[in-house]
Amino acid sequence: MSDIPYEHWEPVIGLEIHVQLNTQTKMYTRSPNHFGDEPNVNIDPVDTGQPGTLPVLNAQAVRFAIQLGLAIGAEISPVSTFDRKSYFYPDTPRNYQITQFFQPILRGGRVTCDVGGKTRHFSIDRAHLEDDSGMLKHFTSFAGIDFNRAGVPLIEIVSTPTLHSPSDATAYAKTLRAIMQYLGIANCNMEEGGMRMDANVSVRKRGEKSLRPKIEIKNMNSFYNMELAIESAIRAQIEAYERCPHAPHEELIVQGTYRWNMGNRRLELLRMKENALDYRYFPEPDLPPLYVEQKQIEDLKKTLPELPHQRYRRYVEELNLPAESAGILVLEKFTADFFEEALAVAKNASSLASWITVEFAGRLKERGLTLKSSGLQAKHVGMLVKLIQDKTITGRIAKQVAGNMLEKPESDPVSIVQANPDYQPVQDTSVIEPIVDRILEENPQSIADYKAGRTKALAFLVGQIMKETRGKASPSVVNDLIQKKID
């Protein structure tokens, strides 16, 4: 990313994010909204577009949309309407989607991101309700359609084109995901297609006010690929403008819809702008306008949980966590909940945060696991940190224990330490004392410094002793011996 000449060129990115809502049943029918079942079990005649069937709005989906609106400070439309979006495709049972084109339920709003130690705001244009399509599955000699997903409620959130880098896009998308997880309205499980991103990307000279032609990249389902795709688009556009600085912009950029080929790491044109489909939007006659009462909004407002930015501020202001750590923790509800559960045991917030976001995070990544999939228990991680704080084990030993915990997630650190003699710090003063004496003898300056008030000198002495004992001496015993001998 660093080779993009940001000082001369400003990328302009807008994201359209489709999120599957976590409702019990589908958007327009009462079939179960559930992932992973055998094909075509969660369907009814309406879901498969049988003749004579009609949609009925899911009230829970509406409530979820209102909750999102409250969380992002959007205007919740007192009246919103539904529209038919027509296009023929086998995964679309009616060959039209029922969406909200003309009057969406939410307008405006903003997302507050605390990423990389900075707090930034990204604004939202609108958000609306619609339904998901089925899934095509390709076999050797035929294609099958699974309608389990057809009709699953989606909320589509459209940002304003005010993201200016691939990392902005990720920060925005991750924060939106966190907000929805905190609200409990969506799981945003990317592997299950619970959250998909489309990006509109253009570039302009820094300082330029108007927008240049853009391309659309559709259906990205991982943040990593999204950043690669957007970056690729930015680079290609800058290259084109730099190559032909006087050519009209529309001639240089092939406007249209693209997809990101993960294998080749290339953008591939799906359809040119001139051949864009005409969706023939018109008001859905089978659904009356949706009226949202002020009272419903007020009742839902009372049930809003703590949101990511509020949690971030609590971590920074009350727990004194460093901004960057706090930002990482709050981005995943599971992680933040895990942290707080562990904190009840660990008591040292900064140390615990560091263990979770750096130590364990690194090991998890190596093993291709997430905190959730690892099976690690929060109270165990908390206990590990407490053991270090209590000086029962050293930091160095703790790192090994951490590895053991990942291998056997059911085991707790206390048992691990007890079971392994190498982990037991040496308590025997008769073994440690000679070493203490020797180090003190070899470092008279440090003793003097310490007596002069430099506490760092003590840590240095302790460190030297620990080095001599290969980290096995009990830190508390060492501390006591030194204090006794010096004072």
Next chain:
Amino acid sequence: MMEAETAKILGEKFRAGDLSAKEITQAYLGRISKHDGKLNAFLQVFEKRSLKKAEELDRKRKGGRPLGKLAGIPIAIKDNILLKGEITTCGSKFLENYSSLYSATVCELLEKEDAILIGKTNLDEFAMGGSGTHSAYGPTKNPWDLSRTPGGSSSGSAACVAARLTPLSLGSDTGGSIRQPASFTGITGFKPSYGRVSRYGLVAFASSMDQIGPFSQDAEDAALVMEVLSGSCQKDATQIQSPPPNFLEKINEPIAGTKVGIPWDFMKELESSSRSHFEKTLEICKELGVEFIPIDLSVLKYGIALYYILATAEASANLARFDGVRYGKRSSRATTLDEIYDFSRQEGFGSEVKNRILLGTYILSSDHIDTYYVKAQKIRTLIIRKMREAFGQCDLIAMPVTPSVAFPLDQIGEDPLKEYLQDLYTVGVNIAGLPAISVPSGFNHEGLPMGLQIIGPQMHDSDVLRLAHHFQKATDFATKIPDGFGGEL
């Protein structure tokens, strides 16, 4: 003569034990067998199913168990209304072998009230047409004159009641498809207010205008059926959730003093014999104590243009689901996805349906949507307002149903626009979502039936039925049976 009995009387005789359900059903099955060859009103006759139901009802009655409101009464269903386990063709080749996965709410309500569903009736394909000639299964004939159309799109449902092959039937009305055939065949056809009856299970043509309604010998029978059809349904978001009135009680309330508006200006092109017939009909109503006042509904002159813009637009999307992918016809010539779409629809749809889909798609296309669709919607609002204003001055409105009587079958197809213009007096009602009825008002010099249309404010269905009922008590047009179809039972 059983065929002269109204549904209400048949029901009473069944309950009293004078007639068994089996006798009634066998009698009507016999009539269908004898006469439908001439008419082609039925696409399917449910001989086994209806006799089984009849036997159940006889056992129920003998056992003293409670009986539904339509117990013992056969009813035919227009073949664009789904009945679980039975084929629903919509008069189209596309759905020739389509077995319904569920029953329309109206069918469930009818069966719950012990009606005997006796068969499915012929229609213009996907309810698009006013003559019955657009059915893929051959046209239905008018029992009053077999060389003429019974009207459409509910051609079979109208013809079978007119010929008394069944005392009752269900039709659907989007631009006049119940009222016009009722008028052409001398029976009573009622289109409820939009939102009165659930559309779940009615194959959609124009979603904002479609309604299911009864064909019957008289308004009293229509009221009986309406008591059953108006049941609440949770699967239709456009149904107005309002407990239905007791229709049978309401229609007997007094009519004197009712103000009825007549839009003379809108009717000025009515041909003179039709006009004088209409005026004579009004005289009869006057004797009932009805007061007539002139009202201005000249805005209805935009009705046909509006209807063909909005209805075809909605239909183009409603019929998109017929794509050969999940059910219905899939062309055997197709080798790619696009061919499945193109060839299946090419082979499965008739030309009238194709015309309307093309027209509707054009109207919704981004280059034209403002000129046609958006403009039409604005005028629709105007019409709704004008109707409301008119009802500020009167309780009901009366008009002819059609500009002419049933036309010869061999004249159809010469000028498609001519067929569309038949809807002149009926479409305004669907545009505004109002209840309206066609009652037999007499015969022309050729002996062909004519109808009177009564229209009410939205959700004033019982008021419309009330005037119709009083009119029928004072006349005998509703009792007439066409030659060749009477005097047997």
